[in-house]
Amino acid sequence: METTNGPLNRKLRMALVGGGKGAFIGRVHATAGVLDNRASLVAGCLSSDPQRAKESAPAYDIPADRAYGSIDELVEKESKRPEGERVDFVSIATPNHTHFPIARKCLEAGFNVICDKPMTFDFAQAKELVATVEKSGCVFGVSHNYTGYPLVRQAREMIQSGELGEINAIRSNYIQGWLRTPLEQQEQKQASWRTDPTKSGATGAFGDIATHAYNLGRYMTGLLPSELSCNLKTFVEGRRLDDYGHAMVRFQNGGFGTVTASQISHGRENDLFIEVDGTKGAVQWRQEEPNVLMVRRNGQPHSLYTRDPNAAYMNDAGKAACRLPSGHPEAFFEAFANVYRSVFDAIVAKKTSGKFEPRDTVYPNVYDGAEGMYFLQQSVASSQNNGAWVDLKYENARR
Secondary structure (H helix, E strand, O other): OOOOOHHHOEEOOOOEEEEOOOOOOOHHHHHHHHHOOEEEEEEEEOOOHHHHHHHHHHHHHHHHHOOOOOHHHHHHHHHHOOOOOOOOOOOOOHHHHHHHHHHHHHOOOOOEEEOOOOOOOOOOHHHHHHHHHHHHOOOEEEEEEHHOOOOHHHHHHHHHHHOOOOOOEEEEEOOOOOOOOOOOHHHHHHHHHOOOHHHOOOOHHHHHHHHHHHHHHHHHHHHEEEEEEEOOOOOOOOOOOOEEEEEEEEEOOEEEEEEEOOOOOOOOOHHHHHHHHHHHOOEEOOOOOOEEEEEOOOOOOEEEEEOOOOOOOOOOOOHOOOOOOOOOOOOOHHHHHHHHHEEEEEEEHHHOOOOOOOOOOOEEEEEHHHHHHHHHHHHHHHOOOOOOOEEEOOOOOOO
């Protein structure tokens, strides 16, 4: 595992937006960003409240003169710093409705960006952000962190190299239970904004976790979607956004896919679960047991692949995502850090050679983020029309 940035010969400088008191994902971004010793967190705007933003800075060892009270202040003051001191990239870990204006301001100032998912508030913003990224020439990553697990990348290589044959079906579910009761009515911070359509967008559970499930199937298989039928449901009385949903996807190769998301299933925590059926074999992976991949072929014993960078059955993609020997569990932080590491490679390439690959990337990029927003827009459109089939072909989708 690399701990340097090669020809750049220094750590990258990171700014964090979001992550103040009471936040969850901001701390994860901060941890993932520095895990491999390739970046340092040096600046931040940790809250939309200027006082809280500055008060939160010591918990991240951000110096007082770089603890900013607003994104405008961060961009203005960092832009004025000498090139050898200003931040190299900005990580956005804020509620959905703020992603677009923050990302656009950073990109227009020439800062590379890593943005939490869903990428924007709606698809219109996503299309505009794609254009902004292309015009800026900056590196842009989206933290669909589950793509960073070693055995997800192992399975992706197996599938896309043809080891499982033609892919017929994808079943991808993300099942939680934490919103079985109306926590938003108790002013629980995470529940409050996720169930607020002015902050979360047009979807609740689907925008929060079905985006991960859909992205994971696309990432692992490369199958291009054709159309979708979806039904969204709000089961908890008084809630304004969906807390359960199910979508069926037809792929352009004739295959089928299903995406189910729930936040009201008793006893379920973060059960992201995917199965992929091919003509030569099938794979199964579960996020809560991330170091195990099940491979099945008719007439043969089931194969249980464990995360082992020294095993002959591991391919290069799987090995490259490992940090520890087999038997030492690697999980959420490490997977998140693998996304960061891949983005770092692109940032270093841009800074040292002026060139990087913006589309065919190991990490989820702006085009994947926009496709996720199109998936959400079309899911809502279908559900509002009693599950009618709607188009799901996104012009910038990649294999």
